[in-house]
Amino acid sequence: MQLDPFMASLDLKYPIFQGGMAWVADGRLAAAVSNAGGLGIIGAGHASGEIVQSEIETAKSLTDRPFGVNVMLLSPHVQDVVDVILSEKDSITVVTTGAGDPSRYLEDFKxxxxxxxxxxxxxxxxxxxxxxxxxxxVAEGMESGGHIGKLTTMALAPQVVDAIDIPVIAAGGIADGRGMxxxxxxxxxxxxxxxxxxVAAESKVHPDYKKAVLKAKDIDTVVTGEFAGHPARVLKNKMAKRFMKIEKAEAAEPEPDFTDVEQLGNGSLRTAVLTGDAENxxxxxxxxxGLVKEAEPAADILADVYQQAISLMDGEKIK
Ligand SMILES: Cc1cc2nc3c(=O)[nH]c(=O)nc-3n(C[C@H](O)[C@H](O)[C@H](O)COP(=O)(O)O)c2cc1C
Known part of the structure; x- marks a missing residue:
């Protein structure tokens, strides 16, 4: 299959981005994906400019292929991260942004x-x-992990495709060639x-968190932070249940104040990634x-998803 000119301009073998996941997508994972022909993306999340700089160094030391950085716009360090990216402009091909409107940074990146x-x-x-x-x-539906919007990928992606002329990459609920x-x-x-x-072999996610993903069934995710205005999809564990209980109780107050709830959520992804602690x-x-059943190297994930998509588009049947 011929790649769309935008994807081809990124020198990719596979038109697949690895999402820039906070605390998860470090320089090592991004480099593994880029080396295998996808676009690896370092997730800056809420990390400091210094940490992001060091992940960029790691990626540079492991790959000569193009890679990107995701800027999380809710981060208190967003300007520092933007400055680091600009200072590394010769190494960084793509910036993706999450959780908001990046207009104010666009001119500098361009x-x-x-x-x-x-x-x-x-x-x-x-x-x-x-x-x-x-x-x-990237048109991202609410099936996805992490911070989410309101629409599903199936409804959102074609409406975005119809509304704009620039290329659209779909995200949310895609884990195999059928989705692709x-x-x-x-x-x-x-x-x-x-x-x-x-769950990629090169992902630094704690084994217990990986195990929970591999074990998950279709209905095992929930959305926390909906009342507080920052909905995020997570696996239903002890932490998620506690969070939702406290959040719901606060929402029932005459004048809800979600400061404590947000405090509870702060650092909780980092805890999950580093310690695998399901309580916190x-x-x-x-x-x-529920579809992800194997922990494989990034290169196998990319090849598997792409080959299946191509076979299906060539008329191969699923069953
Ligand atoms: C653990 C985790 C952390 C994430 N962190 C970010 C982030 O910091 N910035 C962002 O734009 N997207 C983030 N995302 C969203 C992913 O980049 C990607 O768009 C999404 O996971 C795609 O949906 P899927 O999970 O169904 O594959 C995160 C997703 C997960 C699972």
């Missing part, structure tokens, strides 16, 4: 010749991103996957966790 691919959860944001000069967008082929049918030029890469860790994962 001037540095970095391709900007914001993650969007609505047609309105997609249109705005096109207007301000984004190179492409479906994304192409919806008009996407490629896919971004997060949950499937959580937010095991972020998407609804496709």
């Amino acid at each position: 001037a540095a010749d970095i391709k900007v691919v914001p993650v969007v959860g609505s047609v309105a944001l997609a249109k705005r991103m096109q207007r301000v000069g984004a190179d492409a967008v 082929a479906a994304a192409f049918m919806l008009g996407a030029v490629g896919v971004q996957m997060g949950t499937r890469f959580l 860790g937010a095991f972020m994962a998407g609804q496709v966790a």
Whole structure:
């Protein structure tokens, strides 16, 4: 299959982005994905500029292939991270952005010749991103792991494709070639996957968190933070249940104040990734966790997903 010109311009073998997951997607995972022909993306999350700089160094030491950085716009360190990226402009091919509108940073990235691919959860944001000069967008549905919007990938992606002229990459609920082929049918030029890469051999996620993803069934994720205005999809563990109970009780107050709830969530993904502690860790994962049954090297994940998508588009039947 011929790659869309935008994907081809990134020098990819597979039109697959590895989602820039906070605390999970470090320089090592990103380099493994890029070496295998996908686009590896370092997740800056809420990390300091210094930490992001060191992950960029790691990626540079492990790959000569293009890679990206995801800027989490809710981070208190966002400006430092942007500055680090700009200072590394010769090494960073793509910036993706999460949880908001990156308009104010776009001009600087463009001037540095970095391709900007914001993650969007609505047609309105997609249109705005096109207007301000984004190179492409990731249309991410609420099936996905991590912070989510309101629409499903199946509904969102084609509406975004219809609304804008820049390329659309679909994300959320894609973990195999069936999902990838479906994304192409919806008009996407490629896919971004997060949950499937959580368990990659090169992912630093704690073994107990990986085990929980591999064991998960279709209905094992829940959305926390909905009342507080920062919905995130996680595996239903002790932490998620406690969080939802406290959040629900607060929402029932005459004047809800979610400061304590947010405090409880702070650092909980980091705890999950580093310690695998299900009492205090937010095991972020998407609804496709139920499809993810094997922990493989990133290279096998990429080849497997792409080959299956191609076979299906060539008319091969699933059953
Ligand atoms: C643990 C985890 C952390 C994530 N952190 C971020 C993030 O910091 N920034 C971002 O834009 N997306 C983040 N995401 C979303 C992924 O980049 C990706 O778009 C999403 O996982 C795709 O959906 P899937 O999980 O169904 O594959 C995260 C996802 C997970 C599972």
